[in-house]
Amino acid sequence: MKPWLLLLLFSLLQPASAAGPGVGVADDPAWQELFSHLAPTSPRQCAFEERRYFPFRARPVVLTGTVRIAPGRGLSLEYATPARRTVIIDGEGILVRESGGQRAAPAQGRAQAATAALAAILRFDPAELARDFKLDGTLGPDAWKLTLIPREPGLAESLESVSVDGVRGRLGRIELVRSAAQRIEIVLGPATEGIAFSADTLARAFR
Amino acid sequence: MESRRHKSAARLALAAFAALCLGWLLHLDLARKISTDVLDLIPPGGSAPELGLVRDLAGNAQGRVMLFSLGDPGAPGTPPRDAARRFAAALARSPLFAEAAPLDDTSAQARMGREIFEDRFRLLLPSWLGRREHEFTAAGLPGARFSPWLAERAAADLEAFLARPEAAAMQEIVPRDPLLLAPGLLEEAQAIEAPSMKAVGRSLVWARIAPSPLSDAGQRPVFDAVDSAFSEARAQAPGLDLRWTGINRFAAASRARIEGEVKALNLLSLAAVAAVAAIFVRRAWKLLHLAPVVLCSLLGAWTASTIVFPRLHILVFVVGSLLTGVAVDYAFYIYMQPFLGSGETYAAKLGRLIKPLLASCLTTVIGFSLLLWSDLPLIRQVGLFVSAGLLAALGSAILYFAQLERPFLEARTFAGRHVGRPPPGARGRRWARAAAGAALAIALIGPLRLQWRDDVRELDIPAAALQANDTEVRAAFGDSPDRSVFLTYGSSLADARRHLADFLEWTARTAPAARSASLGAIFPTEADWDALPGRLRDLAGFSAEFREALLRHGFLPDSFLPFFAEWDSVRSNPPSGPYSALYASVGAALSGPIAQLYSSRAPTPWFLTIVERPAGAPPPAGLNTLNADRLQSLDGLFARYRWSALRLSLIGLALIIGSVFAIYPLGRGLRIALIPAGSCFFVFGLLGVMGQTLNLFNLLGAFLGVCLSHNYSIFSSETAQTGAPVPVPVRLSALCAAASFGVLGFSHIPVVHALGMTVALIVLTALACIELEPFVRRR
Numbered sequence: 001m002k003p004w005l006l007l008l009l010f011s012l013l014q015p016a017s018a019a020g021p022g023v024g025v026a027d028d029p030a031w032q033e034l035f036s037h038l039a040p041t042s043p044r045q046c047a048f049e050e051r052r053y054f055p056f057r058a059r060p061v062v063l064t065g066t067v068r069i070a071p072g073r074g075l076s077l078e079y080a081t082p083a084r085r086t087v088i089i090d091g092e093g094i095l096v097r098e099s100g101g102q103r104a105a106p107a108q109g110r111a112q113a114a115t116a117a118l119a120a121i122l123r124f125d126p127a128e129l130a131r132d133f134k135l136d137g138t139l140g141p142d143a144w145k146l147t148l149i150p151r152e153p154g155l156a157e158s159l160e161s162v163s164v165d166g167v168r169g170r171l172g173r174i175e176l177v178r179s180a181a182q183r184i185e186i187v188l189g190p191a192t193e194g195i196a197f198s199a200d201t202l203a204r205a206f207r
Numbered sequence: 208m209e210s211r212r213h214k215s216a217a218r219l220a221l222a223a224f225a226a227l228c229l230g231w232l233l234h235l236d237l238a239r240k241i242s243t244d245v246l247d248l249i250p251p252g253g254s255a256p257e258l259g260l261v262r263d264l265a266g267n268a269q270g271r272v273m274l275f276s277l278g279d280p281g282a283p284g285t286p287p288r289d290a291a292r293r294f295a296a297a298l299a300r301s302p303l304f305a306e307a308a309p310l311d312d313t314s315a316q317a318r319m320g321r322e323i324f325e326d327r328f329r330l331l332l333p334s335w336l337g338r339r340e341h342e343f344t345a346a347g348l349p350g351a352r353f354s355p356w357l358a359e360r361a362a363a364d365l366e367a368f369l370a371r372p373e374a375a376a377m378q379e380i381v382p383r384d385p386l387l388l389a390p391g392l393l394e395e396a397q398a399i400e401a402p403s404m405k406a407v408g409r410s411l412v413w414a415r416i417a418p419s420p421l422s423d424a425g426q427r428p429v430f431d432a433v434d435s436a437f438s439e440a441r442a443q444a445p446g447l448d449l450r451w452t453g454i455n456r457f458a459a460a461s462r463a464r465i466e467g468e469v470k471a472l473n474l475l476s477l478a479a480v481a482a483v484a485a486i487f488v489r490r491a492w493k494l495l496h497l498a499p500v501v502l503c504s505l506l507g508a509w510t511a512s513t514i515v516f517p518r519l520h521i522l523v524f525v526v527g528s529l530l531t532g533v534a535v536d537y538a539f540y541i542y543m544q545p546f547l548g549s550g551e552t553y554a555a556k557l558g559r560l561i562k563p564l565l566a567s568c569l570t571t572v573i574g575f576s577l578l579l580w581s582d583l584p585l586i587r588q589v590g591l592f593v594s595a596g597l598l599a600a601l602g603s604a605i606l607y608f609a610q611l612e613r614p615f616l617e618a619r620t621f622a623g624r625h626v627g628r629p630p631p632g633a634r635g636r637r638w639a640r641a642a643a644g645a646a647l648a649i650a651l652i653g654p655l656r657l658q659w660r661d662d663v664r665e666l667d668i669p670a671a672a673l674q675a676n677d678t679e680v681r682a683a684f685g686d687s688p689d690r691s692v693f694l695t696y697g698s699s700l701a702d703a704r705r706h707l708a709d710f711l712e713w714t715a716r717t718a719p720a721a722r723s724a725s726l727g728a729i730f731p732t733e734a735d736w737d738a739l740p741g742r743l744r745d746l747a748g749f750s751a752e753f754r755e756a757l758l759r760h761g762f763l764p765d766s767f768l769p770f771f772a773e774w775d776s777v778r779s780n781p782p783s784g785p786y787s788a789l790y791a792s793v794g795a796a797l798s799g800p801i802a803q804l805y806s807s808r809a810p811t812p813w814f815l816t817i818v819e820r821p822a823g824a825p826p827p828a829g830l831n832t833l834n835a836d837r838l839q840s841l842d843g844l845f846a847r848y849r850w851s852a853l854r855l856s857l858i859g860l861a862l863i864i865g866s867v868f869a870i871y872p873l874g875r876g877l878r879i880a881l882i883p884a885g886s887c888f889f890v891f892g893l894l895g896v897m898g899q900t901l902n903l904f905n906l907l908g909a910f911l912g913v914c915l916s917h918n919y920s921i922f923s924s925e926t927a928q929t930g931a932p933v934p935v936p937v938r939l940s941a942l943c944a945a946a947s948f949g950v951l952g953f954s955h956i957p958v959v960h961a962l963g964m965t966v967a968l969i970v971l972t973a974l975a976c977i978e979l980e981p982f983v984r985r986r
Contacts, residue, residue, distance in 0.1 A: 052369060054378050056766030061369045082370050096372055099720075158376070182378060 025126075025135040025146065032126055034144060037169035039124035040069040043197055047189035048077075055181035067188065068205050070197060075119045076205040088207050089119040095207055117155065117162055117176065118186075121148065133162070143167050213554070217609035221503070224603070228506040235513055242518045243421075243462040247584060260694055260811055260833070269803050270420050271305070273429075273453035275412040276683045281446035284408045286311075290444040291410030297436035298414050303429050307414035308799060310684070315799040322796040323729060324380065324389045328773065329782035330789060331388040333731035333739040340742065353745070355752045361386050362756035383769045385757070395728050411683060413800050420455035426462075429455055452677040460670045462521075468954060469524050475953075477501075479946035480535060487622045487939045488543075496611070497538050500604045504534035507599020508592045515591055522956070523588045533571075533593070534600035535943055536918055537564055539936040541608050542616040553609055562870070567918035568601045570866045574859035574914050578907075582851055586907060593911070618935040639982035646889055653892020658900040691822035692835040695725075696813040701733035701786055703812045706831040708732050710816065713830060718820050726804035727814035729793060733786045740781040750774060852903055856910040860884070863917060875924050883916035886972035890965065904958035905965045908948075912969025915944050919970075923977050933977050941974040 025031045045068040051060040065079040074090025086097040120132060129135060132155075133148035145165040150156040159176060166172040174186040197205070264270060277294060279287040291309045298307035308315070323330060339360065343353050365385050368374055377390050384390070418424035433451065441447050485491040512519055541564070546556055575597070578590025608614040678686075695710050697703030707727045714723050731739075750771055754764040790807045805814045816832075826832040864884075868876040887909050894901060922937045948970065951963025 052375065054369060054374075054381075056378075056382055056763050057369070057761055058763055059761050061366075061374075063370055079370075083367065085371075087372055094372075178375070178378075182375075184375060 025130075025137050027126075028139075030139055031137065031146075034139065034169065035124045035126050035129075038166075038171055040071055040122070042071065042194040044069045044191050044193050045195050045197075046191040049187045050079075051185045051187075053181065053183045053185070060185075068197065068201075069122060070202070070206060073202070073206045075122055078205055086205060088205070090207055092207060117148075117150070117159055118174065121162060121164060121174065122171075214610045217606040221499075221603060221606040221610070224599075224606075225503060225506060228503075228510040231510050232506070232513065240513055240518060241521055241524075243458070243465065243521050247518055247520045260696055260813060264694075269806075270454045271416045271418075271425070272800075272803060273414045273416060273433075273451060273455070274680050274684055275414065275433075275449060275451040276409050276680050277412065277440070278409040278448050278450075279444050279446050280448060281444075282408075286408055286410040287440075287444050287447060288410050290440040290447050291412050293443055294436050294440035294449075295412045295414070297439045298412070298432065301432040301436070303417055303424070303432050305415045305417045306799060307412060310411035310413055310800075316801065319796050319801060320389075320393075322793070323392070324384070326792065327384065327388045328777045330729055330731070330793070331392060332386075332777070333735040333782075334728070335386060335388055335391070336742045337731070337735035337738065354747075354749050355756075357746070358749055358752035358756040359759075361753060362760040362762070365757075365762070366760045382766050383773065385753075385762075385767050385770050392728060395724050409683060413684075416453070416455070420453060421458050426455045426459040429453075430459070450676060450680050452673075452680040457670060457673055457677075460673055464670075464955065465521055468956065468959075469521065472950060472954060472959075475950045476947040479950050480943045483942045483946045484535075484539075484939060487618055487935065487942075489617045489619055493616050496542065496607070496614070496616070497535050499607050500538040500600060501534045503603030503607070504596045504600035507603070508596030511595030511599075512588060512592045516588055519588055520585055522585060522959070523592055533915060533944060534596060536915075536936075536940040537568065537601045538604040538608075539616075539939050539943075540564060540922060540934075541604050542614055543618060543934075543936045543939070545615055545617075546613060553614065557605065557609075563921045563924070564601060566867070566870050567921045568597055570863040570917060571914040572597050573866065574856075574863050574910065577855045577859040577862070578852075578910075580855055583903075586852060586903075589907070618939075622935045622938060623932055636982065639979070643983050647885075649892040649896060650885060650888035651892070653895035654888060656895035656898070657891060658898075660900050660902060689819065689821055691818050691820060693816045693818065693826065693832050694813050694835060695727070695816060695830065695832040696811050697831055698810070700730075700790055700807055700812045703727075703814060703831070704730055704732050705734070707814045707816070710826060710830045710832045713826060714816075714818055718818070718823075721818050721820035723816055723818040725814050725816035726801065727816070730789055736786050736789070740783065743778050743781050746778070852906050852910075856906060859910065860913060863914070867917075867921075871924070875928070878927065879917065879920040879924060882920040882973055882976050883913040883969075886916050886969045886976060887913050889972050890968045893968075902958065902961055904961040908962035908965030909969060911962070912966040912973075915941075915966065915970050916973030919973055919977060927977070927980060930981065937977065938974065941970050941977075944970045945974075 045066055048065060048067050050063040050065075052063070053060045062081075063079050064081045065077060068076040068078065070076075074088060076089075077087040079085045079087070084098070088095040088097070120128060129148065132152065133150055135146065135148055137146040138144065143165065144167075145163060148162040148164070150159055150161075158178065160179060161177045163175045163177070164171065164173070170191070171188055173188065176184040176186075275291075275294065277287050277291045279285065279290070288309070288311065292312075295307045295309050295312075298304045339357055340353070342360075343356055346356075348356060362385075364387060365381070368377075368387055368390065373390065373393070377393075380389060381387075416425055416429050418429070420426070420429075433449075437447070437449050440449075480497075481494060484494050484497070488494065512523065541557070541560060544556060544560060547559075572594045575590045575594040578586050581587050581590065693710065695703060695707045697706050704727060707725060711723060711725065711728075714721065754767075754771075757764045757767065787807075794802075794807060803815075806812055815835075822834050825834055864876075864880045867879045870876075871879060890912070891901075891909065894905075919937045919941050922940075923933050926932065926934055945967045948963045948966040951959055952967055954960045954963060
């Protein structure tokens with residue numbers, strides 16, 4: 001057999017074996033251990049920088065802020081620049097607070113897809129992730145990268161894939177990909193675990 | 208001895224009257240003639256657009272909406288979507304349903320969104336340019352700089368938009384719509400999007416029925432169709448539960464209860480009159496002679512009312528049951544007056560009694576006839592019903608007793624005694640006069656403390672359980688006390704849209720933090736529509752300026768080529784045509800809940816606006832905007848009818864009193880006028896002191912009470928002069944009236960309760976005045 005044929009065969013097999021073990025990621029004890037480190041069991045917050053890539057812009061739009069997770073209360077994205085705005089994702093849906101007022105996020109699937117997917121991913125519940133996404137990943141001694149492809153056709157229409165990577169038990173980057181030219185990249189700073197949110201922060205950042 | 212010829216003539220006349228009335232009533236299709244439709248209680252629009260709106264909302268598409276909420280207790284937290292789809296499909300298959308769809312089916316919204324997007328330069332661009340021109344003018348910049356200013360502003364807005372959460376979802380349309388015409392509309396529309404997340408674990412279905420919810424076809428057959436669709440859905444999910452609401456549920460419940468009340472109140476009223484009479488008369492069986500008079504009175508009232516009015520509301524018959532209490536007055540007076548010796552004939556006895564009989568009957572009829580000029584159909588119908596019934600009662604009483612041999616109903620001995628004699632000492636009289644003074648003070652001061660409030664919903668029986676269910680289901684569909692709903696109307700679409708623009712501006716100014724949304728925002732005002740061609744003509748350099756501005760803000764201008772091509776096309780061929788055509792094209796694309804958010808129907812087109820704040824003070828009158836809550840009660844409007852009824856009542860009273868002074872000398876006339884008027888003011892004063900809130904029907908009841916008291920005042924006029932005890936027929940009539948109206952006071956319908964209670968109190972007060980008159984009279 002010619003070596004290039006072997007290479008071709010390997011390249012053809014590779015995606016098949018990666019797609020198959022999608023279930024394997026959730027079942028793999030190493031991944032499960034990582035998920036247990038990443039899953040929020042106590043209040044957590046970190047700074048983030050979000051870069052939104054649009055096909056009609058030369059440069060990404062950059063937003064910065066603080067992400068907070070409070071078990072039982074949901075996820076909160078408090079944007080500080082370029083405009084102050086808070087997006088809250090919890091059991092009641094998605095709420096946007098800005099300019100002293102608040103509103104539900106647009107009800108269409110597309111508008112909520114990215115944010116809802118983000119909230120699901122940040123819970124790092126392997127069973128939930130395996131139910132909603134096809135999982136694929138590489139887990140090295142330090143770095144790891146997980147790719148999630150939505151199973152639900154409605155979500156898949158608006159979100160091609162999500163990739164999450166980090167180093168050891170720390171989440172470093174989330175990328176929500178709609179197409180090659182349309183994606184959102186979120187770079188997370190070091191997280192503060194077990195933080196006690198003040199009453200003011202809870203009122204401001206959560207429902 | 209009455210002649211046989213007289214008796215036969217009276218019998219024949221009475222039989223002919225009854226036969227004619229029965230013949231007329233039997234030939235009627237009573238189901239069509241008698242309405243249970245609450246809209247028939249409301250006058251046609253006229254000068255009050257609120258009424259046009261209420262009629263339009265209740266009678267047309269909005270009133271036909273039914274809301275369903277399905278849940279599966281076996282799977283809490285998981286909406287039973289498949290079962291809801293099956294349920295909606297089953298409803299949609301029924302010819303009774305014009306539309307039915309699960310609320311999570313957003314295909315209609317998506318279709319409408321596409322239509323609006325494709326038509327955005329015609330629909331949205333005129334308003335966008337108008338707003339920007341307004342802002343530019345407010346900035347005080349020179350007019351020649353408008354185009355570059357607009358280009359810079361649009362590019363800056365686009366950049367800011369990309370930081371918003373919805374930008375990711377909209378990025379595909381941005382190259383065709385960098386002016387953000389469609390995303391801007393969507394942002395404004397957030398408040399009217401169905402908040403399906405509020406119904407956690409439940410699936411919602413929206414439906415519109417084809418027949419009117421107030422008709423028979425819109426009630427029981429629809430409920431059967433709902434049951435059938437639910438059975439079909441349960442076959443898939445056996446644990447499924449259903450909560451649902453619709454105007455037809457309220458209408459059906461109201462109709463059943465009103466029909467029940469008609470029967471119960473009429474029977475109770477008859478029983479109360481019979482019970483009172485049985486206490487006062489020796490041979491109670493003789494009271495059966497009153498039945499033909501009461502029946503003839505009701506026959507006359509029904510016949511006259513059905514001849515005059517094309518449709519009568521069933522409430523007229525509930526209120527009309529009061530006739531039982533009034534109709535017996537004349538019968539008692541004729542039947543209980545003894546003959547003066549064995550030689551007096553019935554004709555001679557009647558000759559003695561005819562003056563007070565006619566005086567009381569005709570003056571009361573004159574008073575009630577004035578109600579025919581009322582603006583409220585119900586009051587007009589009650590006015591005619593009572594007037595005709597009283598005339599029939601008097602006529603049939605005269606004829607009926609004419610055919611009996613010496614008709615006389617003997618009272619028990621106690622019934623003819625003085626209630627009390629004035630104490631001989633001056634001290635007792637001083638006490639009596641002090642009490643009379645206190646009553647006078649209450650009568651003069653108390654009415655000033657009265658609070659008035661009318662609510663059209665009080666014409667109906669409150670259904671607390673249905674209301675609670677309705678509130679719960681509507682809350683799942685997004686109704687909330689934190690939101691208020693306004694209706695802006697006008698004499699034409701252009702007028703309504705202009706008022707909507709003014710209202711939205713007023714809302715933004717008075718409650719800047721409150722978001723508001725109206726489907727009317729899709730349409731430009733007529734002024735912006737007319738100005739569009741001129742504004743586009745003045746933007747010759749906009750394309751180039753916008754390219755430069757986009758570049759400055761970090762965009763790739765060539766990405767927006769689809770927009771520039773469409774812009775150039777719109778500039779060379781600006782949208783034109785009649786303003787109303789805009790609505791026709793959008794209206795054709797609307798269906799489902801969104802189609803209920805405005806109406807282009809003449810004569811009162813309207814737009815609905817949702818404001819995310821609790822309802823506060825009503826908007827200024829010039830904005831042609833009503834809070835939907837106030838529209839439900841029609842308080843302001845009914846206040847106008849209240850004053851109209853008060854004016855009519857006062858004119859009627861003046862006529863009655865005038866007639867009395869024409870018939871009787873001054874002293875007796877004064878007494879006859881003062882007793883009913885004083886009783887009325889005392890009762891209103893007492894209610895005022897007790898802090899009661901009264902309505903239009905208390906006023907109507909007062910008018911009726913005054914008319915009845917006026918009868919007693921006339922009938923007791925002779926005995927008051929001589930110091931003899933109050934005539935038994937007066938006592939019996941007053942107590943019968945108090946009993947029958949007291950029965951109405953138990954009605955579940957608030958207005959009927961108000962009417963009954965007021966009449967009963969005034970009648971009892973008048974009787975007390977007549978009985979206690981000797982205590983305060985000068986000896």
